[in-house]
Amino acid sequence: MPGTGGTGIGVRSTGPITGFGSVIVNRVRFDDSTAQVSLDGQADVATSLRLGMVVNLQGERDAAGLVGKANAIDVWSIAQGQVGSITGTQFVVAGMVIQTDPGTVLDGITSIADLIPGSWVRVWGLQASSDASTWNATRVALVQPGDLVSSGLCVLQGSNFYINGLRLTNTAGYQIQSGTLVRAQGTLADANSSLSLKSYVPLGLDATQPGDGEVEVSGLVTSMNSSRQFTLGNLAIDARLATLNGGVIAVGQRVEVEGRWQGGVIMANSVEIESSQSLDSAEIEAKIEEFTSLSNFVVRGQRCDGSGLKEIKGGSVADLKVGLKIHVKGVKQGEILYLTQLEIDH
Structure with missing residues (x-):
């Protein structure tokens, strides 16, 4: 890999963009000059990437974990629609509870206090609850009205599939499985009780196609099995042999994990608890x-x-x-x- 003195270590990295000069994800500066970029499933260019967008990146990095080269960068917003109720620093959109914090990047508004019910927003963020009904926003942008986007666990109730209380219709041609974390996009119908699908995409890293090399993921701890075994979003993490920096792992903390897939679990080499200053x-x-x-x-x-x-x-x-x-x-x-x-x- 140029500038590293070697061929580089294969890596899959997911997390919010924290900087540019190339693109910085999980503290690694990736050269994005030749990367294939897609935003919400549409081919795009690296200059369209923005702070706070959550990416799934494939590429390689140096042994020190400081620089790398991105081959592919995929970005998916997790919510879009009209703002419903607003309580303090959180709001409801597309059946999802969206939490914000001082690190949430805003586009088109100066603060969450400027949001009003009925405003249309697009949200990028991280899963914040085990049932995927609550998300932590890393970026919120005011947008023009369009399709509704809702992300969460798809569940089968009777003969119908639902996501965040919305019944999915026009499902022919989609491989829908109950219990899967997905992003559904479509048009509201039936007095806003159903979503006629235009797009249906599984979210997160795919443990069935782990590839070679390292996995780097930033997210929120959503459950604990033990002091060193936990779930990050919907990913199972085993950190019993990992180096731990920054404190004690707990539900709700934002952490960065580096490791490798093993039997559907990420076996962590290191876990970094992210401070409010770094976020x-x-x-x-x-x-x-x-x-x-x-x-x-x-x-x-x-x-x-x-x-x-x-x-x-x-x-x-x-x-x-x-x-x-x-x-x-x-x-x-x-x-x-x-x-x-x-x-x-x-």
């Missing part, structure tokens, strides 16, 4: 796309505010303009990345 942080290396002022500019689709900076490495405010390549680090708050570092890339 709120982001890093981008790209060209400025819009520039109004130091407190209001856009890079890689992300609006930034650098008004709190004490210095700009490699130049000054006068140098900043559209097309200039920069490297920024900062803290996510709503739809703004508040910068702690800005360096001009010469």
Whole structure:
């Protein structure tokens, strides 16, 4: 693999995008220049990727686990529809409870408090409950009305399949199995009680096709079998022989696991409990796309505010303009990345 001195270790990585300059997932910087990219099943390009989108990535990385090369990047939103009830920092959409936190990236709204019932949103996120009815949003965007998307466990009740209380119709041609974690997309019908399918896709990593190499996954602990055996989303993790960093594993914690498949279980080599500081942080290396002022500019689709900076490495405010390549680090708050570092890339 270029830059690593070897051919690279095969890896499948799933988790939210935390930065760019290539694409950063699970703390590994993957070169995405030749990757095949798809967004919600449609072919796209790497420049369409955004902070907080959850990806399934296949590629290779170096032995140190710092850099890699992506061959394929698939992104699936997990919910789309009209916002229902709103309680504090969580809301309901498509029959799903969506939780947000300070690390949730927002697009089109400055805070969750700006959401109103009836608004249309698209959500990317991580499974937060064993029954997959609750999800933790990593990105929320205001969108125009369209198809409804709902993700969760598909269950058979009588002769009908349901997901999050919606009866699935127009199911001919789809291989539907009860108990499977899926993403269903379609049109509401029957007084909003049924979903006429247009798309039906299993979610998560597939243990039946593990491939070769490492597995890296970031998610929320949804259940515990023992202090070192737990479920991450819908994935079984055995961490009895793993190195544990950051504290004690508990339900609701966001963790990053590295390991290999063995009999439908990920045998972990390491488990990292992610801190609130790491979840709120982001890093981008790209060209400025819009520039109004130091407190209001856009890079890689992300609006930034650098008004709190004490210095700009490699130049000054006068140098900043559209097309200039920069490297920024900062803290996510709503739809703004508040910068702690800005360096001009010469």
